[in-house]
Amino acid sequence: MSFTWPVDPQDLFVERHPQMTLGLPVEEVDAVRAAVTEMWPDRPGGWVYEWSALGARYAAAGSHRLAAQAYGWAKFPALADGPKRTALARQVEQYVLAAPEFPVEFERRTLTVPYRGGEARLPVHLMAAPGLPADAPVVLASGGVDSWKTDLHGMWEQLALTLPARLLLFDLAGTGETAHLPMTPDGGAEVIAGLVAFARTIGNGRVGHFGISMGGHYSARTGLTGAVDAAVVLGGPVERSFAPGRGFAFGMDGIVGNALGFDALPGTAEREAAFAAFDLRALLDQDANGPMLVVNGAEDVHVPVEDTLVFEGRRDTGVVLIPDTGHCAISRFGEAMAVITPWLADALAD
Structure with a gap:
């Protein structure tokens, strides 16, 4: 089960920029950041669309390792819908192609x-x-x-x-x-x-x-x-x-809710009940x-x-x-x- 939820994609860039730039050039990350205006739609300005476009450019150039990183961000932050799952499949495909060059x-x-x-x-x-x-x-x-x-x-x-x-x-x-x-x-x-x-x-x-x-x-x-x-x-x-009473930042409520197997964003009581067991x-x-x-x-x-x-x-x-x-x-x-x-x-x- 999976679901999408309200999240501002620019908030994710604020938090994850240091992590993004560990594996991708800063200028490429910043270009995607400037292009992204919405989280879920698979169309120009959408998170998965813009990151996947970067991945496709790297793949076409034979830069499979960078392509895998870009597709990895395309499927981030959760496998909440079909386009995200497609991005994961492309990430795995590019990663396997890159493997012979690993040191x-x-x-x-x-x-x-x-x-x-x-x-x-x-x-x-x-x-x-x-x-x-x-x-x-x-x-x-x-x-x-x-x-x-x-x-x-x-x-x-x-x-x-x-x-x-x-x-x-x-x-x-x-x-x-x-x-x-x-x-x-x-x-x-x-x-x-x-x-x-x-x-x-x-x-x-x-x-x-x-x-x-x-x-x-x-x-x-x-x-x-x-x-x-x-x-x-x-x-x-x-x-x-x-x-109980713990809040979430940067879309983590939806990320965790997907991992726990909910089919919609859980309410506070549902989330706290699931969390108590951990x-x-x-x-x-x-x-x-x-x-x-x-x-x-x-x-x-x-x-x-x-x-x-x-x-x-x-x-x-x-x-x-x-x-x-x-x-x-x-x-x-x-x-x-x-x-x-x-x-x-x-x-x-x-």
């Missing part, structure tokens, strides 16, 4: 994992530095509700080239190429448990989990339960984010966690600072709050990764 080993495959008494299939990407030994650790990694495995390629590529581990990249339930499975606390965690089990069979048995934004919610779960050997939580909502207080009250690193920007408009600071004082847990930046420390991302990468390497070492 990393890359494999796209479809895995089958247990899900609600049956099975679920989901595409994943395996990425590693060239020549990485087969017996290296494996790190599960995902973005959140609106930035998915293919969108974050540049970041994963740098991590793979730096980290002595193989990355297993996936989309959360309710998002991206896993949008056919609704995002629920237990269902989403069950999918990840299946991926952890698979990851233990393809390396040396040691597995880490690096989650960004809502992905950080699930890496907090695997870290707090000790399901993985190391967990990194970057901008993850864990408790206060799901409290609260990790019961796990925070336990002492079963493995090694964890929790990082975020100090000025996050989406995730309250308490959801980072709540980890202070836990055993085997590091907490880093980066000043003068917001959600997932995106405008100071290099600083965040300079903390995360060596920590993960040390935590997964034999």
Whole structure:
């Protein structure tokens, strides 16, 4: 199920410009920004139309990696209608065409994992530095509700080239190429448990989990339960984010509503009822966690600072709050990764 909702596209440019320009030239992003006047219609001035036009120009020029990035923004912020789903399909097509030029080993495959008494299939990407030994650790990694495995390629590529581990990249339930499975606390965690089990069979048995934004919610779960050997939580909502009375910024109410499987923008009561189940207080009250690193920007408009600071004082847990930046420390991302990468390497070492 999916739906569109009222959102000013220029608000999304305000928030996401730093992220957009990580993978695309500033002048191209700004040109699309100037052209976009409405969010949903697939016509000149529409978000999906203008971003897709940029993607098509890159594709025609053989710049498949840039085309994949542009189509990634075309389908942003949610697979709410047919044009968005078409943009996702084009992104995947261009990404696969770009793969032979990646400076990393890359494999796209479809895995089958247990899900609600049956099975679920989901595409994943395996990425590693060239020549990485087969017996290296494996790190599960995902973005959140609106930035998915293919969108974050540049970041994963740098991590793979730096980290002595193989990355297993996936989309959360309710998002991206896993949008056919609704995002629920237990269902989403069950999918990840299946991926952890698979990851233990393809390396040396040691597995880490690096989650960004809502992905950080699930890496907090695997870290707090000790399901993985190391967990990194970057901008993850864990408790206060799901409290009654929490508002949303920059269209996030519709983004989250789509991921949760609603067919219309949920009202406050519906949303709060769905959110209550994600609260990790019961796990925070336990002492079963493995090694964890929790990082975020100090000025996050989406995730309250308490959801980072709540980890202070836990055993085997590091907490880093980066000043003068917001959600997932995106405008100071290099600083965040300079903390995360060596920590993960040390935590997964034999």
